[in-house]
Amino acid sequence: MTVTKKTSMAENLNTLIRIIPLLWRTSPGRLTLSCTCYAILAFIPLAQIWIVKETVNTITKVIEGHNELQMALLLLLLQFLLMIGSDAIQSINEYLVVHLKQRAAFYIDEQIAIKASHLPLVFFDKPEYYDQLQRVSQGMAFRGLTVISTLMQLLQQALTLIWFIIYLARIDVWFAIVMILLFVPSLIVNLKIGQRRYAQMMNQTVAERKSNYVMGLMTGRSAAKEMKLFRLTPFLLQKWKHLYWKNANEKAALTKQSETSRFLAQLIIILSNMVGVAYIVWMCSNGDLSLGDYVALSQAFITTQAVIQSATYNLSLMYEESLFLKELFLFLDFPEEHPHQEQSLAPFKLNHQIEVRDLCFSYPSSEVQRLRNISFKIQAGQTIAIVGENGAGKSTLAKCLVGLYQPCSGSVLIDGIPIANIDNVSMKANISAIFQDFVQYQFSIRENIGLSHYEQMDSDHLIYSAAHKADIEQIASSFKHGLDTELDPIFEGGQELSYGQWQKIALARAFFKDAPIMLLDEPTAAVDPISEAYFYERFAELAKGKTTLMISHRLASCKIADHILVLKNGELIEQGNHDALIALNGEYANMFDLQAQWYVNEQGEEESVCSNA
CATH class of the missing domain: 1.20.1560.10 (ABC transporter type 1, transmembrane domain)
Incomplete structure (x- = not known):
């Protein structure tokens, strides 16, 4: 330029x-x-x-x-x-x-x-x-x-x-x-x-x-x-x-x-x-x-x-x-996300539902709409799965729902109040998340977990509780300096974690905040199958009473969802629970069958190899 x-x-x-x-x-x-x-x-x-x-x-x-x-x-x-x-x-x-x-x-x-x-x-x-x-x-x-x-x-x-x-x-x-x-x-x-x-x-x-x-x-x-x-x-x-x-x-x-x-x-x-x-x-x-x-x-x-x-x-x-x-x-001088307004803003409260009305979104200086005319309702306390192919707009929609992106048109309402009229600090205080591109902080285990609610970072009990929920407690306990172990070998006494372990640290960070709304963007993308099964079993128990937005490519995880949103090319083409969408025999059923067939074929090949041996 x-x-x-x-x-x-x-x-x-x-x-x-x-x-x-x-x-x-x-x-x-x-x-x-x-x-x-x-x-x-x-x-x-x-x-x-x-x-x-x-x-x-x-x-x-x-x-x-x-x-x-x-x-x-x-x-x-x-x-x-x-x-x-x-x-x-x-x-x-x-x-x-x-x-x-x-x-x-x-x-x-x-x-x-x-x-x-x-x-x-x-x-x-x-x-x-x-x-x-x-x-x-x-x-x-x-x-x-x-x-x-x-x-x-x-x-x-x-x-x-x-x-x-x-x-x-x-x-x-x-x-x-x-x-x-x-x-x-x-x-x-x-x-x-x-x-x-x-x-x-x-x-x-x-x-x-x-x-x-x-x-x-x-x-x-x-x-x-x-x-x-x-x-x-x-x-x-x-x-x-x-x-x-x-x-x-x-x-x-x-x-x-x-x-x-x-x-x-x-x-x-x-x-x-x-x-x-x-x-x-x-x-x-x-x-x-x-x-x-x-x-x-x-x-x-x-x-x-x-x-x-x-x-x-x-x-x-x-x-x-x-x-x-x-x-x-x-x-x-660049316009801020939530400029100071003279009128008082409503505190965040989710007692009934999140409603999306005709939501559209496009990135600045782009004429391409990433989301088009999306409308649905989420009841408080439900687990919602957002699925679709790569580029369908799953993460973009989730960011609009939690206020990270502002829609070009349409609105997101919390108990009937538009997000724009809700106090931003109050709203962010009630949302926790783990993103697919989560941050690997070169800090201690305590800081990595406690950053989501750093006012209570000094509480060993709360840190270990979050670590237990994410199945990372044993790793934290095994190090010489415990929670104060630095997570990078470039520091004296620092330890190196695998990507899957880092993801569990990020999960613990999300759990530590203990917010009523939780966003999980590909939460088990790099976790082994056993840990994945354990995670969803634990998650179903821990998510009770929370409103959860879950983005996943592995549709088997959607079985725990109360409601599933199926996106394609920025549009909401199907919604319902797992059984209803399978019975519909549409996009979701097709994707689920393809993934199931892949696992069946893989298992059949393994059995064939074993019998030939």
């Missing part, structure tokens, strides 16, 4: 205006004190030049025989004290800036994490939105720190330039005019460079993400077995090299272009300074300036040149970082 949209200066200014209150909130006292330090440091270079001028003039008089030795020593002492004071203020300011950076970095990362938790789930399913999330979550705090440092430095440099321009104007107004004019080309060049660097970063986001992913495969633990078995390193290394050098060469080309432009702009400043210093020499030769004036003005020219170079670079850096920070504020 190529970035073509340009950002106006007004937008960048607005971004910078928004970052200043952010800095103020982190630590107003330290920020005020730091700004004061920068203001003092900005005046010191001019004071040093004035002292140098007076010192040179005084020493010249001493050499000529005038009685000015005491004044010369006093000026040298003053210069020495100014150097000590400057170093002391810089040390104090560095301490203040470090604290400001730490607080700002924490605040920015905290805001990103909080915002991500409030975004709708579909945000993570859309590539361009996810790319934006990646951009703001990787290094945005560092960019915020860069803005802090650059703002402070610009304050100091701006004040220094003002002092020097006033000083030069008192000697000759043309000195000040030339210095102001020299500021323009360097600023334009650096702003253009910042804009190009931002555009390049935007264009390289996807390639950078792919490059990091491929490198993670080659160096990480998750893919290590297949890397060795399939000898994937040569193939992936070549893929990574292509992505890496494509981006690297583009960056090198831009750097070459940028530094050439900077050199030409700096050359103009250097040549102008040479002319200015020559003019000062001419003024000295005419007796208009003293030797001290020459030293001071020459130093002023050199210092002003350095400040202009540094200030224009910092302005361009500020401009560039404002482009990046614009991404942060766009992210923070």
